[in-house]
Amino acid sequence: MRAERLGRAYRDTDRDTAAARGRTVADGIRREGEPCFREPGRRAQALAGNEGALALGGGAALDTTIRAALVRHPVVHPSTSADTAVRRLASPDGRPLLTGAPGKQWRDPAPARRRLYAEVARAVVATRGLAPSEMVQLITETMELKRE
Numbered sequence: 001m002r003a004e005r006l007g008r009a010y011r012d013t014d015r016d017t018a019a020a021r022g023r024t025v026a027d028g029i030r031r032e033g034e035p036c037f038r039e040p041g042r043r044a045q046a047l048a049g050n051e052g053a054l055a056l057g058g059g060a061a062l063d064t065t066i067r068a069a070l071v072r073h074p075v076v077h078p079s080t081s082a083d084t085a086v087r088r089l090a091s092p093d094g095r096p097l098l099t100g101a102p103g104k105q106w107r108d109p110a111p112a113r114r115r116l117y118a119e120v121a122r123a124v125v126a127t128r129g130l131a132p133s134e135m136v137q138l139i140t141e142t143m144e145l146k147r148e
Contacts, residue, residue, distance in 0.1 A: 009050075010054075012054075013057050017038070025037075034059070038060075047066070061113060061120060067120050075123075076139050077123070077124045077125070078139070080128045081128050084129065125138055
């Protein structure tokens with residue numbers, strides 16, 4: 001939504017990979033494992049040639065190559081609670097990394113991921129309780145303020 005408002009293209013590296021491999025994100029991660037499915041090289045390549053908004057998929061900041069590339073881009077880290085994140089991530093095709101006890105599975109790696117995203121983010125935006133359109137508006141306003 002934010003990319004559309006700014007007249008920019010939007011890409012999602014998980015969707016790109018799923019389309020190239022002919023399977024859903026959930027199926028790809030189940031069959032190949034997250035590190036293989038979310039191959040860091042693909043994300044870095046997408047990031048290097050991107051002029052619009054790019055969704056890198058979960059845990060992108062865990063990879064040192066990706067973090068190094070991210071510092072050259074306007075990164076926003078949407079921060080939220082575990083309950084809100086798990087609710088937002090619920091989808092019909094499922095999230096293989098959130099099976100069983102999704103709150104715990106999201107919460108356990110969250111502190112490490114939060115620290116790494118904070119290293120590369122130009123802005124951290126609290127999104128708990130916001131509708132997607134409200135999040136887009138808040139992120140857009142925050143990034144406009146960061147440019148000034």
